[in-house]
Amino acid sequence: MIVDYTLIAESLPVMLKGIGITFQLLFISGFLGLILAIFLLLMRLSGKWYLSFPAQVYIYIFRGTPILVQIFIIYYGLPQFGFIRSSIFWPILREPMGCAIVALSLNTGAYVSEILRGGVLAVGKGLIEAGSALGMSAYQKFVYITAPIATRIALPAYSNDVISLLKSTALASTITIADMTGIARTIVANTYAPYEIFISLAIVYLIFTFILQKSFGYLEQYLGRYTKREE
Amino acid sequence: MSEHSKKNLIQMKNVDKYFGEFQALKNINLEVQRKERIVICGPSGSGKSTLIRCLNRLEKHNKGQVYIDGKELTDQIKDINAVRREVGMVFQSFNLFPHMTVVKNLMVAQQLVRKISKADAKQSAMHFLERVKIPEQANKYPIQLSGGQQQRVAIARALCMKPKIMLFDEPTSALDPEMINEVLEVMVDLANDGMTMICVTHEMGFARSVADRIIFMDLGEIVEESKPSEFFDNPKNERTKNFLQQILTH
Numbered sequence: 469m470i471v472d473y474t475l476i477a478e479s480l481p482v483m484l485k486g487i488g489i490t491f492q493l494l495f496i497s498g499f500l501g502l503i504l505a506i507f508l509l510l511m512r513l514s515g516k517w518y519l520s521f522p523a524q525v526y527i528y529i530f531r532g533t534p535i536l537v538q539i540f541i542i543y544y545g546l547p548q549f550g551f552i553r554s555s556i557f558w559p560i561l562r563e564p565m566g567c568a569i570v571a572l573s574l575n576t577g578a579y580v581s582e583i584l585r586g587g588v589l590a591v592g593k594g595l596i597e598a599g600s601a602l603g604m605s606a607y608q609k610f611v612y613i614t615a616p617i618a619t620r621i622a623l624p625a626y627s628n629d630v631i632s633l634l635k636s637t638a639l640a641s642t643i644t645i646a647d648m649t650g651i652a653r654t655i656v657a658n659t660y661a662p663y664e665i666f667i668s669l670a671i672v673y674l675i676f677t678f679i680l681q682k683s684f685g686y687l688e689q690y691l692g693r694y695t696k697r698e699e
Numbered sequence: 700m701s702e703h704s705k706k707n708l709i710q711m712k713n714v715d716k717y718f719g720e721f722q723a724l725k726n727i728n729l730e731v732q733r734k735e736r737i738v739i740c741g742p743s744g745s746g747k748s749t750l751i752r753c754l755n756r757l758e759k760h761n762k763g764q765v766y767i768d769g770k771e772l773t774d775q776i777k778d779i780n781a782v783r784r785e786v787g788m789v790f791q792s793f794n795l796f797p798h799m800t801v802v803k804n805l806m807v808a809q810q811l812v813r814k815i816s817k818a819d820a821k822q823s824a825m826h827f828l829e830r831v832k833i834p835e836q837a838n839k840y841p842i843q844l845s846g847g848q849q850q851r852v853a854i855a856r857a858l859c860m861k862p863k864i865m866l867f868d869e870p871t872s873a874l875d876p877e878m879i880n881e882v883l884e885v886m887v888d889l890a891n892d893g894m895t896m897i898c899v900t901h902e903m904g905f906a907r908s909v910a911d912r913i914i915f916m917d918l919g920e921i922v923e924e925s926k927p928s929e930f931f932d933n934p935k936n937e938r939t940k941n942f943l944q945q946i947l948t949h
Contacts, residue, residue, distance in 0.1 A: 597757055598794035598853075602808035602860060603784035612807060616798050694798050694840040 472661060476668050479655050483669060486648035489565075493637035493647060497572035498630055504577030509584045523581070530578035536639050538575055543567040543643045568640035576633050583629060587622030588614055620691040627684035631677050638673075648672060707766070708733050708864060708895055709754060714763035716749055716919075723749045724760070725919040731864075736890050737897045738906040738927075741916035742942060747899040750916070751866045754897070755786040768863060784812055787857030791869040793849045795841040801828070801852050802837040805859050813860065820859075827855035831885050847878030851885055858889075865889065867898040901946065907931060915939045 511523035530538065546552045546561055560566035591614050599609040641650035652669045656662050709731035716724035723746045731737055739747045752758040753765055756772050756779055765772045767782050776782070796804050805824035809815045815823070828834040831851035833844075841849055850870055857865060867886065871879045883905050890896055890909045900906065906913055906927060913930040915923040915938075923936045934940050 592794075594790060594792050594794040595796060598788075598790065598796070599808075600757060601755055601783060601786070601788040601790075602856070603780040603812040604808060605780060608811050612811065613796060620798070695842060697842055 472664050475659060475661055476664050479652075479659075479665055480668055480672075482655065483648050483651050483665075483672065486646055486651040489640075489645060489647040489650075490634075490637050492565075493568060493572060493640055493645075494630075494634050497569050497576060497637075498633055500569070500573035501576035501580055501633070504573060505580035505584055508577060508581035509588070512581070512585060513588065527578045527582060530575050531582075535571065535575050535636055536642065539568060539571040539639055539643060542571045564640070564643045564645050567643060568637075568645055572633065572636060572640075575636070576629060579629050579632075580626060583622050583625045584618065586625065587618035587620075590621045591617045620688075620695075623684065623688050623691060627680070627688075630684070631680055634676060634680065635673065707731060708735075708768055709897075710764075710766040711750075711753070712764045712766075714753065714760045714765060716746075716753060716758060716760045723919050724753070727763070727921060729914070729921070731895065731897065733863075734893045734895055736895075736909055736911045737914060738910040738912075739897065739899045739914045739916060740901060740903075740906065740942075741922075745916040746919040747916050748868050749919075751788075751868055751897055751899055754864070754866060755783050755788055757788075780812065784860055785863045786866060787860060787862035787864065788866045789850070789853050789857055789868065789870045791872050793841070793846070793853045793873070795849055795853055795856070797841055800838050800840055801833075801844070804841070804852060805856050808856070809859050823859055824855075827858045828852070830858070830888075831855045832881075845878060846874045847881045850874065850878075850882045854882070854885055854889075864895045864897070867896065867900065869899050869901070871900065871902055903931070903946065915942065917942070 508523045508527065511519040514520060542561070543564060546567075552558060552561060560570065595613055595617070596609055599613050604612070637647060638649035640647055641653055644650070646654075648669060652665050656665045659665070707730045709729065711727050711729040714724055714727040715722065725746075727746075727750060729750075739750065741747050749758055753760045753772075754767065756776075759774070760772075767786060770776070770782055772779070772782065795801075796807070799807060802821065802824050805827060806817070806820040809820040809823060810817060825834055825837065828837055831854055833848055833851055836844055836848060836852070841852065844852065854870075870886070871882050874882065879902070883902060886896070886898070886905065887909055898905070898910075908927075910927050912924060913927055914921055915930070915934075915936070917938050923930070923934065923939045925935075930939070931943065934943055
């Protein structure tokens, strides 16, 4: 097989025009998903079954079905219902971008809440008791003791999920969105050169994954600064 | 509230505590007056730790009454944290907050619970760090300190809350032998200052020289309660004799 370098050189800049969309999908969904995850976490930790149980069902459903299916249900399925079309959410759900962000946020929220829960459960019981013995309230103990330590513990698994979310954004191309993958698919349809295009696309994703990995690595080091004996 | 419970800083009346089926405390009666120094000893699993953990409600007793400075500890108690503020506790495993520097460990509860300004909290923190003789470690993280230093920080942290009572739950059991004395010195110092103290400990030298009363527990009961001289030289109960023989032979 002969690799057409000119084609790569010509298509790369075109694909990179999709970076904006890819990043919007990643950062907006990542942010909304994190907020959702914190709510789900608090529901699960509340100790009240009527909060904990719905959260568990939610997490089960969104972890138990493919993200692609979730995107399709939201994009093709929801508009079938009249009450959705007349609801305040319609301006968001009418747009493919809105649907993709909703689907990715709902999905990542389910995973991240379990990651955070793992962090919370790993915080030593003795530290919470020390907080109690000092007269700290449940809220104070959570905010000043549990949350900061749990964040550090959960960070490696969380960074994994963010990287996974970056790659999931490519699925948005299936509902007409022109992210990097969407543009690449259009170019392939026109040029019949899947190898050149998709391999260069893969390399672009690898570069972004590398940047994410490094950034989280630094963040881990910063948050873990108190776990090292030497100064 | 009886006249009696007002006079005592701590009172336990017929207290039972269960962990599931297992009865950890059996009919405990204990009165501690202001400035009294109590040492609790006994074999492991005898309920020593459970007893003092009932005094700041880290464990809830199932039967009987517990009074701290006249306030009864119950499920209905409105503000348990108001009681806990008055009762300092030092744990076997230090339990310093690992993500905060030493000085922050001492400041956080002062600011959050006692609503003291940052500057005042810091001043008070440095005062107590000097008292436990490690002001130079103020800006280190707990992990950078030795075990003995960490435990002294933990004592200082409890003292910052200006408690009326200090509870010590085997404060030297997790320490290397060469570090035990530095912690005991701080505790002796505290005792000499008139702090009301209850110490669960196996340090019999400390018990003999500091305690006003020694309480020996076994199988969830208070078996013997006496002055140190009597306790060591003339123990009455058979179980006490056995215990003392075992820990003092070596």
